[in-house]
Amino acid sequence: MSSRPTCRRSVCDGRRSSIPTIRRGAARRRPRRRGRDREGEPMKIATVDVDVLRVPVDRPYVAAGRAVDANWHVLARVTTADGVQGFGYIVYPRPDLMMAIGHASRELGEHLVGLSVLEPEAAWDRLARRGDWVGPGGLLHCALTPLDVAVWDAAGKTMGQPLHRLLGGYRDRLPTYASDGLWVSLSPDELAASAKSHVDNGFPAVKLRLGKEPTPELEARRVHAVRAAVGPDVRIMVDATESWSLTRARQTGRILQDSGIAWLEDPVHHLDVAGLAALRRRLDIPIAAGEHLYHLDAFRSLLDARAVDVLILDLARVGGVTPWRKIAALAQAHRIPVCGHVVPEIQVHLLCAVPNGYLVEYVPRSAGILKSMPRLERGELVAPQKPGLGLELDDAAVRRYRVSS
The missing domain is CATH 3.20.20.120 (Enolase-like C-terminal domain)
Incomplete structure (x- = not known):
C-alpha cells in the first residue's frame, strides 16, 4: 500500500485536494509522556486555590501620592490530577480592590477544573467569557492574570521546559x-x-x-x-x-x-x-x-x-x-x-x-x-x-x- 497522503475531494469545487488524511493509529503508538491521562488526553486541572497575601515592605514609602507599607498579592495555584502544580500571582503596593480581585479569581478559577493546562488559550477564553460582564479590562483582567500565569507555569512543568x-x-x-x-x-x-x-x-x-x-x-x-x-x-x-x-x-x-x-x-x-x-x-x-x-x-x-x-x-x-x-x-x-x-x-x-x-x-x-x-x-x-x-x-x-x- 502506498504511504503517500490520501487525497480527498474538495467539497467546494470537486477538485482533488492535497490535504493528507490523518491516520490515528500512528498517534496511538507514540509513547505516553507525563502530562497525559490514561486515555491519552492532555492533563486536566483538578483543583484551584486562591489566596490574598499582605507582604510588609522593609521601608514604607510614597508612590503615586499614596503611602505604601505592604505589597498585596493575589496568588493562584492550579493542581492537575497527576499532581503537577502551577502558580501565578499579581502584586500591587496597596490594598484597594485586591480583596475583590481575589474573590473574583476564586470564582473564575472554579471554571478551570477539568480543562487542560496544555491549552491555556482555550482556558483564558473560557474565563474571559465567563467574566465579560465586568470587562474587558479592569478587575476582570486582574483576576484572570494569576490563573493564566498558573496554567502556563503548570504547562511548562508538564512539558519539562522553562516558560x-x-x-x-x-x-x-x-x-x-x-x-x-x-x-x-x-x-x-x-x-x-x-x-x-x-x-x-x-x-x-x-x-x-x-x-x-x-x-x-x-x-x-x-x-x-x-x-x-x-x-x-x-x-x-x-x-x-x-x-x-x-x-x-x-x-x-x-x-x-x-x-x-x-x-x-x-x-x-x-x-x-x-x-x-x-x-x-x-x-x-x-x-x-x-x-x-x-x-x-x-x-x-x-x-x-x-x-x-x-x-x-x-x-x-x-x-x-x-x-x-x-x-x-x-x-x-x-x-x-x-x-x-x-x-x-x-x-x-x-x-x-x-x-x-x-x-x-x-x-x-x-x-x-x-x-x-x-x-x-x-x-x-x-x-x-x-x-x-x-x-x-x-x-x-x-x-x-x-x-x-
Whole structure:
C-alpha cells in the first residue's frame, strides 16, 4: 500500500485536494509522556486555590501620592490530577480592590477544573467569557492574570521546559534596570544615594520618578542629582507617573532633553494618545507608555498613532501571559520594543521569548514569598532554567502573610 497522503475531494469545487488524511493509529503508538491521562488526553486541572497575601515592605514609602507599607498579592495555584502544580500571582503596593480581585479569581478559577493546562488559550477564553460582564479590562483582567500565569507555569512543568522556551525561546537573558527605591517622595540627595546603591550592586540603568516638584527646573534638578551620583555611563529613565498636563510635559521635556535620559515615561494621562504623539514629535527624548492599558484595541490605537518609542506592558492589566504575547507581537509589527512593568521574575520569561523584548524592570515586590529571585549577571537578568516559571514559593511565608483564602 502506498504511504503517500490520501487525497480527498474538495467539497467546494470537486477538485482533488492535497490535504493528507490523518491516520490515528500512528498517534496511538507514540509513547505516553507525563502530562497525559490514561486515555491519552492532555492533563486536566483538578483543583484551584486562591489566596490574598499582605507582604510588609522593609521601608514604607510614597508612590503615586499614596503611602505604601505592604505589597498585596493575589496568588493562584492550579493542581492537575497527576499532581503537577502551577502558580501565578499579581502584586500591587496597596490594598484597594485586591480583596475583590481575589474573590473574583476564586470564582473564575472554579471554571478551570477539568480543562487542560496544555491549552491555556482555550482556558483564558473560557474565563474571559465567563467574566465579560465586568470587562474587558479592569478587575476582570486582574483576576484572570494569576490563573493564566498558573496554567502556563503548570504547562511548562508538564512539558519539562522553562516558560521562556515554551513561548518561543528567543534568548535566555535580557538587560535590566533598577526601579525600586527611587520614589517621588525622596529628596534629590536621597534619590541620588539610592541610585548609586543600585549601580554599585550591578545594575547598568535606573529609573526615577518625577511629578512632585512645582517647576520644570526643580524636576530637572532631581535628574541632575542622580546623574552626578551614577556617572555618565549609566542609563537613566524618567517616569512622570502621568503627573503633568501636556503644556507642563512639553516644558519639562525641553529642559530634560540635554540630560541624556533614555526615555520619558507616562508624561501625560494614558488616554491622551494625541498628547503623547505630539510630545514624541516635538521632543528629542524617546517616549514610553502603555502600563495603564488593558486590552489589545487600546494598544493598537497607541501604536497606530505613533505615540510611543517603547511600549510598557503590565502583566496584571493585560490579563496574563496569553494576551501579553499578542500585544508584544502587535508591537513587533510596528517595530516597537516592549518592556515589562514590575514582576521581573515573570516578565523576564516573556521578554526573553520575543524578538522585540528590550529591558526588564527590576522591582522585587514578591521576593518575600519566593525562595529565590532570578540572578543578575553583568547587568542582565537571567531567566530561570527550571520548568515553568522556575520559581519556588516559600510556603511558610505564604501561610504567614495570608489574609484571605
